[in-house]
Amino acid sequence: MQTYSTMCSFPRCKRKTFVAGYCYVCQSKYCKQHRLPEKHNCSGLNQYKEQLRSHHQATLKDHQCINSKIDDFYSQ
Numbered sequence: 001m002q003t004y005s006t007m008c009s010f011p012r013c014k015r016k017t018f019v020a021g022y023c024y025v026c027q028s029k030y031c032k033q034h035r036l037p038e039k040h041n042c043s044g045l046n047q048y049k050e051q052l053r054s055h056h057q058a059t060l061k062d063h064q065c066i067n068s069k070i071d072d073f074y075s076q
């Protein structure tokens with residue numbers, strides 16, 4: 001089993017507390033409060049959105065339902 005730091009990666013947080021999980025964009029560990037990309041000014045967020053957008057356009061004709069998912073993401 002891997003050694004596991006419980007420190008949040010947010011610069012001004014550094015709280016040694018329960019880490020809620022990894023950011024799905026930059027894969028860094030964050031506490032519950034900072035886990036969302038918007039909460040820690042995630043460096044990869046814009047790129048991630050671009051990837052979503054191009055993926056969305058590439059699959060638009062096959063997956064109409066992805067529209068609502070992307071809208072949810074942008075409104076977070």
Ligand SMILES: [Zn+2]
Nearest residue numbers: 008013031034
């Ligand atoms: Zn934190």
Ligand SMILES: [Zn+2]
Nearest residue numbers: 023025026042
């Ligand atoms: Zn991030």
